[in-house]
Amino acid sequence: MSSACSWWVYLVRAANGALYCGMSNDPQRRFAQHCRGQGARFFHASPAQALVYVEACADKSAALRRERAIKALSKAAKERLVRDFTARPAQDYSESLSPPAEHTMHELILHHYDASPFAEKTRLLLGYKQLSWRSVEIPRIMPKPDLLALTGGYRKTPVLQVGADIYCDSALIARRLEAEKATPALFPEGQEFVVASLAQWADSTLFLLAVSLAFQPELLASRLQGLPAAAQAFIDDRRALFAGGAARLPAAEHSLQHWPTLMQRLELQLQREDGEFLCGRPSLADFAVAHPLWFLAGAPQTAPLLAAYPAVNAWLARVLAFGHGSPRAMSSADALAVAREATPAPLPERAGQWPAGFQAGQSVHVAACDYGVDPVQGELLHVDDECLILAREDDRAGRVHVHLPRLGFVLRAQ
Known part of the structure; x- marks a missing residue:
């Protein structure tokens, strides 16, 4: 097994088709224990049949977080993980999930x-x-x-x-x-164009709309209250950042009128999606759409802009639950x-x-x-x-x- 990581999250399929998620520093050894009846009680009702998914994690705490995230997924979402994993060329999983040698x-x-x-x-x-x-x-x-x-x-x-x-x-x-x-993939197979295009839209149009809402003059003064020198330096820096380029911040008045339309579209998409993420399974599109919303949700002045959309808030919580890895x-x-x-x-x-x-x-x-x-x-x-x-x-x-x-x-x- 590769020494690039020491902890793994895995899925084992039981004879009745159910999927069990666990973590181990040796998934093959742990799978053998499940098969012998010396592992999880989950397999007392239906014996372990196959190790169908493994994912490398940076350390034990990262594996614990990823295990919780996978356990929270629907059965359909777990099956998509298995399909994506088994569709890749057959090779030793410790090699396939480790970084390329040159990196x-x-x-x-x-x-x-x-x-x-x-x-x-x-x-x-x-x-x-x-x-x-x-x-x-x-x-x-x-x-x-x-x-x-x-x-x-x-x-x-x-x-x-x-x-x-x-x-x-x-x-x-x-x-x-x-x-x-x-x-796990950021560009799921068969969805590359849709994912990349939605992410590009979010990184440009949606982001600029969120910035316009966050930097309304009266809200900006409130956010930077008590720091007049820092506030002016920040405003001057951002003015220079946007000078000379093609991007233009929408007027706050326009953004306030347009925001409910975009959020309601997102709400409906998430309510009707066959899965828990924008394209069914997690992808770059989720993270690109999430970061402007995270920006607004993090300030009391703009957080109310998200309050009326329960499916959006539940989805955003799922995206943020992936955490930041191990910095x-x-x-x-x-x-x-x-x-x-x-x-x-x-x-x-x-x-x-x-x-x-x-x-x-x-x-x-x-x-x-x-x-x-x-x-x-x-x-x-x-x-x-x-x-x-x-x-x-x-x-x-x-x-x-x-x-x-x-x-x-x-x-x-x-």
């Missing part, structure tokens, strides 16, 4: 701050995947010198670091985490040292269609289209369907590869 040398390092909605989205993704990670607290407003030493200009939150590879934007971070640990604090100086001492991972073998007029080795800059349009400059190394990879040098971080999404960003020759 085991470096920890996942998340640069974030606690109140950021997109950081909360990413923390929940780490919890859903039950991953261990290092937590680097970054400033809420500029300047962010240690972060920019890694990204070369990208200032938005969060940023994921894996050795000397830097991943910008939570949508791309989600794909990196999917590569780190394939199960450990790290200083920004230590994160820079990790990048400086590491070598970027080999480039992906599969490439996509290159934009016309661009080629490998060209000096370029890449910037977001919506907001936070500060460009990242570097040498263009790789283009695939989802990602652009630039190489850059920094006196403090050394040579790093910066990964940026292709969708929502623009590439220009320098």
Whole structure:
């Protein structure tokens, strides 16, 4: 068994078709105990028949949380977990659920701050995947010198670091985490387009609507009461963040009128869905829709906007119950040292269609289209369907590869 993790959550099917969920540091040994009648009382009525699902967890406490989450699922949702697991190519489960060998040398390092909605989205993704990670607290407003030493200009939150590879934007971070640990999936097979498109809508339209509601002038004054200097600095920073990009915050008056329509649509979807999540089973779409609602629910001034929607609140509680995985604090100086001492991972073998007029080795800059349009400059190394990879040098971080999404960003020759 792989040494990458020591605790597992598993499902065993009984002879009568029922599914039993448990946790163990050796699922095969525990399954054998169930078969001999030396395990759970669950199998006294119907004997254990097959070990049908296993999932790696970061540690024992993570396994306990994941066990509780799976036990809370409906029978149909558990069966979907089994189908997804058994549909994958046959191989030793300890290998199939461990991170790829090229990634085991470096920890996942998340640069974030606690109140950021997109950081909360990413923390929940780490919890859903039950991953261990290092937590680097970054400033809420500029300047962010240690972060920019890694990204070369990208200032938005969060940023994921894996050795000397830097991943910008939570949508791309989600794909990196999917590569780190394939199960449970963020992009369920057959739903990839629907999930990615709904997540993109939530990260843009729904998020901007939530920000408009949270930052109504009278509410913002209440939230930042007693901190006039900090309040003005925050307002100035966010004004600069949105300068020059295509994104525009809706007027608060418009947002207040539109919000009930969107929430009622979500309420009906959740009431009628065959399952406990937006697409039946958990996916990236749930976390993308959840983080703007989490942002509003966390403040007494805006929490009432969710009060009239019981199915939405129950679903949001299920999403938040995935937790944040297993974080450990790290200083920004230590994160820079990790990048400086590491070598970027080999480039992906599969490439996509290159934009016309661009080629490998060209000096370029890449910037977001919506907001936070500060460009990242570097040498263009790789283009695939989802990602652009630039190489850059920094006196403090050394040579790093910066990964940026292709969708929502623009590439220009320098």
